[in-house]
Amino acid sequence: KALGPKIAILPYTISGFPLAKEIIGQYEQNPDIEAIVIMNHGIFTFAEDAETSYNLMIDYVNKAEQYIAKHLKYHQSQPQSPDLQYSEDRISAMASLAQTLRGACAFKDSDGAMKRFYVEIRKKSDIVKASLSKTAEKICSAGVLTPDHVIRTKNKMVYIEFVPENDEDLVSLVNQKVAAFTNDYHEYFRSLSEAKGVTRKELDPFPRLFLVAGIGLFAIGFTGKEASIAADIGEHIIRARLCSNLLGKFTPIPDSHIFDMEYWSLQQKKINRKTSSLLSGQVAVVTGGAGAIGFGIAQQLIKAGAAVVISDIDEGRLEKVRSILAEKFGSTSVEKIVFDVTDFQSVKNAFNKISIKFGGIDILVPNAGIAHVATIENLDPAKFNQVIDVNLKGTFNVIKAAIPIFKRQKTGGNIVVISSKNVFDPGAAFGAYSASKAGAHQISKIAAMELAQIGVKVNMINPDAVFGDNRISSKLWDLIGPDRMKSRGLDAEGLRDYYRNRNLLKQQVLAEHVGNAVLFFASDQTPTTGASLPVDGGIPSAFPR
Template sequence: MENLFKEEDAAGFIEKYADYPEELALRAYTSRLIGGNSDLVLHGGGNTSVKLMTRNIVGQGEAVIYVKASGWDMAFIEPEGFTGLRSKPLEQLCRLDSLSSGEMDNQLKIHRTSAAAQNPSVEALLHVFLPHKYVDHTHADSILILTNQKHGEAMVREALGEDIVVLPYVMSGFPLAKAVWDACTKTPEAKAVIIMNHGIFTFAEDARTAYDNMIRYVSRAEAYIHEQIGNRPLFTLREDLNTPANPQSALTRCAQVIRGACAHSATDDEKLQRLYVETRTDPDLLEASLSDQAASVCRTGVLTPDHAIRTKNLMAYLETVPEDDVSLRSLVQQAVDDFQADYHSYLSEQAKGKDTDSDRPDSHPVLFWVAGVGLMALGETRKAARIAADIGEHTIRAKLRAFAMGEYEPIPETHVSDMEHLNLQERKLQGGISALPLQGQVAVITGGGGAIGFGIAKQLLAAGAAVVISDIDAPRLQVAHSILAGKYGEDLVDSVVFDVTDFPDVERAFADISARFGGIDILVPNAGIAHVATIEELDPAKLDQVIAVNLRGTFTVIKAAIPIFRRQGSGGNIVMISTKNVFDPGACFSAYSASKAGAHQLAKIAAMELAELGVRVNMINPDAIFGDEKVCSGLWELVGPDRMKSRGLDPQGLQDYYCQRSLLKVRVLAEHVGNAVVFFASDLIPTTGASLPVDGGNPAAFPR
């Protein structure tokens, strides 16, 4: 493993964080070096600390330890990512024989230097008990490979040397801190502590040496593993397994079926919790998925119990992808049912004699490894799915090396259960995850580069959905994407350029969206164009163009979404953006009004046909949505000038005219349309086939 410490970079951190103690700036620097290497830690795993002498508010000297705060990713940590603790009183806790997790948490809160500080790592007391100034901790892949071997301790000592302490797995918190303190008190010359099935701690009196020790020991472990494996292949391919004829199609179909099969609710009355899917298709993962070892990789436990919080202990393995959807759904459902039965059995067994809950609604697999297709990870958020996928990738590669070098022996399930239970208890204490109404759902909006599409996207994002906006106008789409991503983050916003009049193009785009997110739950057919002309003057080619976008475009996206809804089997919502013109058409607007009326009827028929899938189809009839200077309305760019001219109004005057024309005398915004979409998509009422005006009140356009 490459040592990335550079004196000039370290000096740069000291200069950048001149308002902080130099030692804390260096602590942040080497923590980032560790956190940026996924072979050492993944997504907030591991922790680091530094001990300082500071002065308190009355100027007295005070020993303080700064420990990485929970929730901070070391790859991006700043000095403020460390929680200060008064170390002297905490050091006295090593004299105790036992300490409950509740009292440990209480002591850590009592002795924080700031009441507003975040919770320190669960291993904070271990950092306190070690006498060294700098302490580094990682879950390095190579260390986990060695410590998950049948004769792991002997291998660790042979690989790393005798200047280390090796301890069996002990639950993180006071028990582990006490065990490490006892061992290091007896072996003060040790330069590292290895915890079986957990990871490695290194330490020193300066930041560079502590980091150097980490890299040196991990490099020794890597070299030992390489030597033990030698020229042996990591896996052997099965002759009876093959890559699907169309891998991309297999991937999107699997993603849709898997996320549908794993959607769940705590009770029959509760809303369905949908999940995002993250896929990984690296060549080595694809090849290994066709191996004799693949099933064993999935059936054996995690590298360390910390991972089980994100991925559960086992994975699901699919050996084949049937070409027909019925067989694929049956295969996936059987895999999920088998996994859930085993998982509930495991929870019940581990709950015996303990104050634990053996019932969990989310008992589905988190990781699916599909032969010839790739790795798929599920999560309530896109971040959770990505973290699970990253851990899954590392687990597969590490296990294959562990199998090749010896006999993989994971930690007993009781330790995994303890970690899962601890995490559940923490979530309960925190009041659980505060889920927004559309969290876990994927929404697709056509015409997303215009004012209405943009407003709908904003409200869906605010409600927790991941949103894909589409348009045929790439520059306009990019403007909307940039604004939305800047506010809500790239994780939840995506954009795709496609032509709604071209059915194969729509199918391709929806497959692409499914590969990125797992499927589609909310479809908003919104793309539309207009043309102003009397019937006498209307060019038939212009009529065809408007019908192609407004009517055919609605048809193509609904048609392309139906197989996705069917594979998912978890219902969904189609909310078509219609118009007040369906009920109240205007002269010189026949192409727009007639094509929208046709699309409106199409949506009503879709409501009848898709009810059996649990898909609701509703329509929204807006009027006079103007947009703003950043995202304008294409329709009003077209019709606005003529209407201003005929009424002798300027742009603001035209908006005021339409405001005063409504019963409520209010300006109707794109966000109001978005609120209506969120209302329908939230399944608050059992309604389908409805038309909802969002126009400020127009008697002529009342649905009837």
């Protein structure tokens, strides 16, 4: 009816010899066919040359679209409907839900390593409208359009009717939904393995798609790409289901076919999942990302497999760091966000945006800092307050804003505070910086005591004299370096030599060394919290004690 007489229609048959026999049988009956539709799988066109076959595909897809448009008055522009704009309260609810979903689906693999997911959210107006429809729950339970999709999305979606405002209620609701899905999956696997008389290793039982009333579609995946693919498929499933309900009755694919495809080794190879890195599936936020140390930290975390968000108030320098990292590791590995660590609401809003982009936060690196050189006698109280605001209050603000995220995720986490050698070995005329860093160091120790009960470790790194390089300089040394060079009668290279030669190992401390120390703590290689790790080449007066 829709595509004309030169097509053959076959029931779903798994790829291989049985399908080949079905196709040749159809061809022998009608040698004029130029396309085959395999139900719940797709359309195949063929001809004597590739171009003709391609053009036939376009023609048949156009015929299908015209048929749908005619019978539904369905505008082709509808799938491109705009994203809905949400209020800050709704954005906060979306972020909380993403964090909770991500945590509820995280699990430990056979080696005891935590497997985390990334989240992708789709909120185009037609998807949100579908989430509020009377058929929303049926859409979620009807299954995939084609068995191929099951390796990306599982067979069914989870429907969430509302998002509770209270965190405890939200976590409880999501856990109930996920538990119901996983129980059904276990039974699906058990019953079909038994019915088919096969032995298979059960895949993880967690859902990949969640349709949330009034908000949109949430997809999860072990990588950002997997989450995006699942979201693409989910959108198509919803739109196709809405059309099919208006055109006629949608017939779900039998679970038996779904099982065959999901547990077919050739299908699993399509995913081509790489060996997990130290920080696979984790999201790291590095404040002060526009400077040398921030760059070094971000680089080492990306190398270890994390998705990294760098932040700063200097958008120009921040973009420079982002572009260097993106060129080296790929644009999906790093994001930038501008916010002010001294403004708690700004921090909360930024963390919401990060959670909507990735699903949550696993690693927090409070690194933003400024310095001011002046003796106490000459120290302007306003300058003192400014340094305290950034270095101490800024550290407090980002730690405080991250705690509810860690609690919703329930997967632990790491906070690695970039402290300073000056905490243990302060210098004259550096009172504002030394005092602010000492305060941040102390609040971090208290955070270590308070957050251990939710599995979050807090550790401090105390670097010294990290100058950066020609690409990304240290903003701190850009500020204080000229005075230090003048007071010691040194040029820039001489100043570097001075600080290198004053440490026991006679080594220059690089930004990547600080990054390596962050990676050590962030990768959970030891059960350590509340520790201070010097990265200074060995300064006896700065030994922690």
